[in-house]
Amino acid sequence: MINGVGEERKRKMRSDKKRDVKPTVPLPLYECISRISYITVTPMKDVAEYLCVRGLEEREVIEVLSKRFRRKYRFKNTLFIGKPERVAERSLKIGETKRRISIRFPQSIHDQIAELAYSLDVTVSTATALLLDAAAKHAAILDDYISRHVVDTLEPFRKKQLKEVIRYLKKDNPYGEEITLARLISYIIEEVMDHTVNAKRAVESWLDQTISGKTK
Numbered sequence: 001m002i003n004g005v006g007e008e009r010k011r012k013m014r015s016d017k018k019r020d021v022k023p024t025v026p027l028p029l030y031e032c033i034s035r036i037s038y039i040t041v042t043p044m045k046d047v048a049e050y051l052c053v054r055g056l057e058e059r060e061v062i063e064v065l066s067k068r069f070r071r072k073y074r075f076k077n078t079l080f081i082g083k084p085e086r087v088a089e090r091s092l093k094i095g096e097t098k099r100r101i102s103i104r105f106p107q108s109i110h111d112q113i114a115e116l117a118y119s120l121d122v123t124v125s126t127a128t129a130l131l132l133d134a135a136a137k138h139a140a141i142l143d144d145y146i147s148r149h150v151v152d153t154l155e156p157f158r159k160k161q162l163k164e165v166i167r168y169l170k171k172d173n174p175y176g177e178e179i180t181l182a183r184l185i186s187y188i189i190e191e192v193m194d195h196t197v198n199a200k201r202a203v204e205s206w207l208d209q210t211i212s213g214k215t216k
Contacts, residue, residue: 018104021113023129030099032136039199040149048103048132050145055135056112064134065120073119080119088121103128146199147185153200161207 025033033051037044055061062075069082105113110124117127135141151159162181169179185199188206 018106019110021103021105021125021128022100023125023132024098024100025129025132027097027099029133029136030101033101036142036146040146042149044101045103048101049105051135051141052103052113052128052131053109054141055131058138058141061134061138065130069119070121071119073116082119143183147181150185150199150203151181154203158204158207165210
């Protein structure tokens with residue numbers, strides 16, 4: 001009985017253990033992830049993990065990657081048919097500046113990336129690099145990540161101010177555009193932030209200027 005309990009605990013530890021993956025990515029992608037890490041005040045490994053996890057869930061990301069599939073890949077209710085004649089991208093372009101990123105995945109996510117790697121006919125590391133690139137170019141994924149982390153760090157009265165601004169922008173909007181918190185924060189970051197402040201401070205600065213301008 002004791003041995004059985006010990007074996008069960010070992011199995012649980014193995015299933016919960018994270019797996020290290022260290023993809024080599026082009027410098028522009030590395031700098032993009034580094035920038036997101038800076039403005040959200042979160043480690044690069046966490047940003048990279050989030051991008052991969054969300055990328056595996058987004059049909060548009062998988063559709064981008066499907067253009068490289070050499071074998072079948074199932075995404076929810078869709079079966080993508082690979083083409084064996086495709087040349088697998090086993091390495092990055094010669095002469096391209098590269099940087100390595102360290103990521104730790106739960107076993108379940110590592111297994112999903114391994115399935116993706118099989119369909120792409122590449123290593124798990126290369127599949128992770130391709131997944132990172134496709135996910136980082138998906139605007140909604142980045143907007144969600146940035147807005148979520150910014151909002152989580154704001155004081156309650158700042159969150160209330162943001163909601164009031166969105167309510168104002170939505171009221172009688174003549175452009176028919178969808179106004180979301182993610183879009184507003186992305187706009188603020190582009191308008192206000194420079195290399196000396198993070199996203200939280202950029203939002204606070206923008207709100208101070210906007211609110212004070214309305215009260216004059």
